[in-house]
Amino acid sequence: MNTADTATFSAVHSEAMELMQQRRSMRAFLDRPVPQPLLEQLLTTARQAPSGGNLQPGHFWAVQGELRQQLTAALLADFHGQAPECEDYAYFPRPMPMQLRKRQVASAQALYGALGVARDDREGRDAQFARNYRFFDAPVALVVSIDSRFGPGGYMDLGMALYGLQLAAAAQGLASCAIGALASYPETVRSVLGLGAEHHIVCGLALGWADAAAPVNETRTTRAPLGEWFQILG
Numbered sequence: 001m002n003t004a005d006t007a008t009f010s011a012v013h014s015e016a017m018e019l020m021q022q023r024r025s026m027r028a029f030l031d032r033p034v035p036q037p038l039l040e041q042l043l044t045t046a047r048q049a050p051s052g053g054n055l056q057p058g059h060f061w062a063v064q065g066e067l068r069q070q071l072t073a074a075l076l077a078d079f080h081g082q083a084p085e086c087e088d089y090a091y092f093p094r095p096m097p098m099q100l101r102k103r104q105v106a107s108a109q110a111l112y113g114a115l116g117v118a119r120d121d122r123e124g125r126d127a128q129f130a131r132n133y134r135f136f137d138a139p140v141a142l143v144v145s146i147d148s149r150f151g152p153g154g155y156m157d158l159g160m161a162l163y164g165l166q167l168a169a170a171a172q173g174l175a176s177c178a179i180g181a182l183a184s185y186p187e188t189v190r191s192v193l194g195l196g197a198e199h200h201i202v203c204g205l206a207l208g209w210a211d212a213a214a215p216v217n218e219t220r221t222t223r224a225p226l227g228e229w230f231q232i233l234g
């Protein structure tokens, strides 16, 4: 590879590059509804994501009204009642290797630092964690599921669509945050939403206009340097 060729980005679609560089997870939203046609446009755009065999795995459920309140109440009951967590799929390595643990700790520090919640403030941390189950009070609460017969490849494809949705939202001035915490209690999600066991619960997604005044939205994460995860072989 000739690095001189790639030292600068071409001006073509430079806005797309900026969007990818500037997108951040937002965890507080304005009380401003997202029109359904806009939501549908974002989802349709996200579905342009590539997928193996063009199978387009995954299903997005917008949960609203009374049902959303029931879902939040049930998930909070699980969380506060310390119900056993039993995800439909494995996510984090167990035990967590030290290098990854450092990244996890740094992102938690960024979040709780923005909120002014101290490391040993268990109550403060739990209060923020509980907000996951309220979809951070975003106007749009999405539950993302996948056909239980898919393996890791299907999750990979769905992840691309999820990122597509976050980028499409950002392109329209909206903000979002994926909510893996939702996957801790899949039976509860299925039972409240009336879904069968064939729907594996992947995550949630909060979507809306960011509340720029909320301290939590000051959270800034970093990325591991290129040399830590990219090598040229041969």
Ligand SMILES: Cc1cc2nc3c(=O)[nH]c(=O)nc-3n(C[C@H](O)[C@H](O)[C@H](O)COP(=O)(O)O)c2cc1C
Pocket: 023, 024, 025, 026, 027, 107, 132, 177, 178, 179, 180, 181, 182, 203, 219, 221
């Ligand atoms: C699949 C997935 C699940 C996530 N789950 C949560 C979550 O449960 N709660 C939360 O506050 N953030 C969650 N996040 C957001 C990550 O913490 C965030 O993307 C990461 O720290 C990098 O920060 P950034 O998105 O602002 O660049 C999740 C992100 C992804 C992609």
